[in-house]
Amino acid sequence: MANKKKKKLTPVQQEYQAFQKQRETKRPLLKNCINAFLTGGIICLIGQVIQTFYIYFFDFTEQTAGNPTVATLIFISMLFTGFGVYDRIAQFGGAGSAVPVTGFGNAVISAAIEHRTEGFVLGVGGNMFKLAGSVILFGVFSAFIIATIKTILITWGGL
Numbered sequence: 001m002a003n004k005k006k007k008k009l010t011p012v013q014q015e016y017q018a019f020q021k022q023r024e025t026k027r028p029l030l031k032n033c034i035n036a037f038l039t040g041g042i043i044c045l046i047g048q049v050i051q052t053f054y055i056y057f058f059d060f061t062e063q064t065a066g067n068p069t070v071a072t073l074i075f076i077s078m079l080f081t082g083f084g085v086y087d088r089i090a091q092f093g094g095a096g097s098a099v100p101v102t103g104f105g106n107a108v109i110s111a112a113i114e115h116r117t118e119g120f121v122l123g124v125g126g127n128m129f130k131l132a133g134s135v136i137l138f139g140v141f142s143a144f145i146i147a148t149i150k151t152i153l154i155t156w157g158g159l
Contacts, residue, residue: 039093
């Protein structure tokens with residue numbers, strides 16, 4: 001706490017804060033970072049295996065294999081969320097499970113599962129994109145801006 005705010009506290013409040021700080025459980029920061037790194041790395045490794053599968057068995061190129069790979073990873077994360085497995089992965093890996101595209105699938109399906117009792121239209125449909133809607137909006141807007149810039153550069157710049 002900042003010293004200015006600490007001066008405004010009563011002696012009892014300052015004593016309580018010192019008491020609380022002594023008994024606060026220390027978070028294993030290094031362990032959490034390693035777990036997040038490993039979890040995110042394993043998810044990305046699985047994505048690479050899926051992409052290689054699409055390239056070798058379905059004659060995709062490296063550029064065209066990305067879209068079905070992302071869709072497969074989102075589908076797997078939604079399936080795991082529905083069965084409660086992804087929650088255990090997220091408990092272990094923390095941000096390592098939220099950063100890859102699987103975190104997006106988990107966010108969408110979690111909201112849908114939570115509000116399914118309210119019905120399909122108002123419950124699932126209305127609440128499914130509460131958390132993920134901003135991600136979709138930002139992605140579409142960013143793609144529009146990049147495509148506009150690329151079109152201007154190609155048209156006027158001769159690139």
